[in-house]
Amino acid sequence: QLPCTVRDLSEAAGVPARDIQRILMEEGVMATINTPMDPELTEFVAAELGMDVDFLQPETLEDKVLRRLDEIEDDEKDLQDRPPVITFLGHVDHGKTSLLDKLIGIDVASGESGGITQHIRAYQIEKGDKKISFVDTPGHEAFTAMRARGANVTDIAVIVVAADDGVMPQTEEAISHARAADVPIVVALNKMDLPGADPMKAMTGLSQNGLQPSEWGGDVEVVKTSAATGEGLDELLDTILTVAELHEYKANPNRSAIGVCLEATQDADQGVQAKMIVETGTLRIGDIVVCGDAYGRVRSMSNTLDKHQKMDEAGPTATVNLTGFDVAPPAGERFYVLDDVAQAREIAEARAHQTRSEFLGQTGYQHVTLETLFD
Numbered sequence: 001q002l003p004c005t006v007r008d009l010s011e012a013a014g015v016p017a018r019d020i021q022r023i024l025m026e027e028g029v030m031a032t033i034n035t036p037m038d039p040e041l042t043e044f045v046a047a048e049l050g051m052d053v054d055f056l057q058p059e060t061l062e063d064k065v066l067r068r069l070d071e072i073e074d075d076e077k078d079l080q081d082r083p084p085v086i087t088f089l090g091h092v093d094h095g096k097t098s099l100l101d102k103l104i105g106i107d108v109a110s111g112e113s114g115g116i117t118q119h120i121r122a123y124q125i126e127k128g129d130k131k132i133s134f135v136d137t138p139g140h141e142a143f144t145a146m147r148a149r150g151a152n153v154t155d156i157a158v159i160v161v162a163a164d165d166g167v168m169p170q171t172e173e174a175i176s177h178a179r180a181a182d183v184p185i186v187v188a189l190n191k192m193d194l195p196g197a198d199p200m201k202a203m204t205g206l207s208q209n210g211l212q213p214s215e216w217g218g219d220v221e222v223v224k225t226s227a228a229t230g231e232g233l234d235e236l237l238d239t240i241l242t243v244a245e246l247h248e249y250k251a252n253p254n255r256s257a258i259g260v261c262l263e264a265t266q267d268a269d270q271g272v273q274a275k276m277i278v279e280t281g282t283l284r285i286g287d288i289v290v291c292g293d294a295y296g297r298v299r300s301m302s303n304t305l306d307k308h309q310k311m312d313e314a315g316p317t318a319t320v321n322l323t324g325f326d327v328a329p330p331a332g333e334r335f336y337v338l339d340d341v342a343q344a345r346e347i348a349e350a351r352a353h354q355t356r357s358e359f360l361g362q363t364g365y366q367h368v369t370l371e372t373l374f375d
């Protein structure tokens, strides 16, 4: 709540400022027209003037429009089951990227420079008639950064622990991040194919960190996996689906879409490409979207696994590569679908202006992505 100055009250009440100053003087407050008053004092003065005050929050257009979209409560009857969103977290090199590779049948891990994940990946896969969306991040910094921006896209955290290494410092951090996000935890005890695999030691480490394996009578499912041989991957998916069923994740596909930009690039050849995950509603070609300081109409959408597979619409937790934004939207920022392109532009421009002022004084503007945010 912004303090109300003598001038603000004078203007709002249509009373000369000196009348207000006199009332304040009687209370022993020496005030100029710029003196701020706290709400109690404002109310007192207003009462002396025989008026009531109503404090209104100053709202920007962006606040008003986007908050209203955020606050739409879906009718129970409009809610439908949606695929869960899974994030792999854990110590570097314990196999997050390899597990996801194996699950979707591609090989990204071996092509990564220095074995470190550079990009956020997001895919939706099918297991029987069920879908599961996966997000692989360069590290839990990206997970935390997204949460810091209010984007809680993760439903279930899979903590990946290499069975030969056991619980490491970054595993402990990952566990506390998952706890802070208040999401259910499943453990993938990975690299079970290695001769040095020591599941007892790893599970001891887990229970010391409050994750009691179910085979020891606790409530945390620990699935033994190997991204190398594929062992346990089916069981991992089944476990994820069981946890998901328990939580009954739902969304309303029949409303305007809201989601999160995971990553975006802009170059001369390809234009602006944004990797998005839809949280609720359905995103369609031609929709007017705004995301941070970027806006536009959805020109094309394609599957994040196969860019040749075009999509006309993307429902809850679908992951898409999208074109149509004027500039690259910031990673971790929510996107919204609006009815009015002029309004979308106005919001994006207000945001761009705000961003510029925030960056004022910094040398060398650098586009912030989730990867650079916490570097």
Ligand code: GDP
Pocket (backbone or CB within 6 Å): 090, 091, 092, 093, 094, 095, 096, 097, 098, 099, 109, 115, 116, 117, 160, 190, 191, 192, 193, 194, 225, 226, 227, 228, 229
């Ligand atoms: P991340 O940093 O957690 O994403 O780990 P990566 O997926 O990049 O894996 C790190 C290294 O461990 C790579 O060389 C992988 O080939 C290897 N690796 C991952 N999972 C397994 C596994 O289950 N068994 C074996 N033997 N190696 C694995």
Ligand code: MG
Pocket (backbone or CB within 6 Å): 096, 097, 098, 115, 116, 117, 137, 138
């Ligand atoms: Mg990785």
